[in-house]
Amino acid sequence: MADAEGAGNAATGRAPSFPVPTMPAPPVSVVGLGQLGGSLAAALVAAGRPVSGWDTDPTACDAASARGVTITRELSGVVVLAVPLHAMTTALDGLRVDPGATVTDLGSVKGPVLEALTPALGSRFVGGHPMCGTERSGHEAVDPALFAGARWALCVQPDTELPRWLRVAEIALAVGAEVVPVTAAEHDDAVAAISHVPHLLAAALASAAAEAGPLALALGAGSFRDGTRVIGSDPAFVTAMVEGNAGPTEAALDRVRAQLARPRPELVAAGHAVVSRQDARRPVRIPLERAALLALGRAGGAVTRRLAAFVEGWVPETAR
Known part of the structure; x- marks a missing residue:
């Protein structure tokens, strides 16, 4: 399969197609502190990342604050929208968002969310969807280990700014997830x-x-x-x-x-x-380039680590 081989053979020393950020990891602001948002905030606090958050439910804010999350309407760094699909377009109303912040979401559908948020956020938005969660909901269902070992789909669109994509990917990796690059339609x-x-x-x-x-x-x-x-x-x-x-x-x-x-x-x-199929995994290293990232996802693989100008991950052996 050509795409899988492209992902596996990309570690040839090619320079990445954009300057690699060297700045410290930015803070994370989570809007919506129920099961997914609250679990993400708690996991990031445990990983040593500065985390702030907001929720319209005061009890969810109190629970997050007790776990070390700073409750504030001032959002910066990477802003994560962990709200229901119908609330995506209004989630930031009344909040003060740094104009340079990267915005991502945890929604289970990507096309409609991109269509709704791109007019206001443009290329600052990177759609995401962690494949985890349970039938429970609300801040009572928060679990800092929720993302460990989970796949986290992260959209690579034609206008995606790859440095912003990388910042969101680093959040997923920090809480133990594996990142799967995809387009919204895929x-x-x-x-x-x-x-x-x-x-x-x-x-x-x-x-x-x-x-x-x-x-x-x-x-x-x-x-x-x-x-x-x-x-x-x-x-x-x-x-x-x-x-x-x-x-x-x-x-x-x-x-x-x-x-x-x-x-x-x-x-x-x-x-x-x-x-019952048991596929072996083949380790790969690929440059931070749009085509290589999408080839990895289409091959059924995932990113597990950032390494300088590259990312490391795996693809199923059967994809060769």
Whole structure:
């Protein structure tokens, strides 16, 4: 696969396509201190980064303050929007944001968020989405270890300023995540298949089991709990997510319907082969260039470390 080889063979000493920042890591300001935002703020405090934050809920502010977060309306450095999708465009209202600050988000859909925020923020905005979280919500669900080992999708658009992209990537790496470079469209297609459709399937499975009667629900065990866990999430959150990514989600549902039409033994064998596959990882080093970063993400790989003018990471061995 050419893209994967491009990612793996890019450590040839080529100079990066932009000046590498040498300034100290900037402070981080988190807007929205619920599960994701509060967990990020707490994890960054534990990593020794200066962190400020704000939330419209005073109890969330109090909880974050107790974990070492400075509560303020003055935001600078890298500003993280950890708010519901419907609140993205108003999240900064009433707050004072340094005009040089980089802004990112943790939203589960990227195309609509980019469309909504780019007119005001331009290339200062870098879309992101950490692939973690639970069916719980609010500041009571904060967990500083939430991001450890998680994939963190980070958008590389044609107008993305790579120094800003790197600053956001460094935040993800600081809390133990692995960064997956993507375009917004690639992200939305991918998460429709592995996140948005599973929420709908969980809802369908739970509803169908309820129709089977109380006995069926009483006998539900591990497979039923695993299959329905995510639909325990806030229904408003799930609805906004799937409707905000309606086109890709419908296309992914069509693929599921096609799979269900296959002969049962064939379907079971094919699914088992996917989830039981064990791919080796091949380490790679690539320059901080747009094409190389996207090649890494498209190969199924991730960034795990910054090294001077390069980043290090891995790709699946089967991508060769």
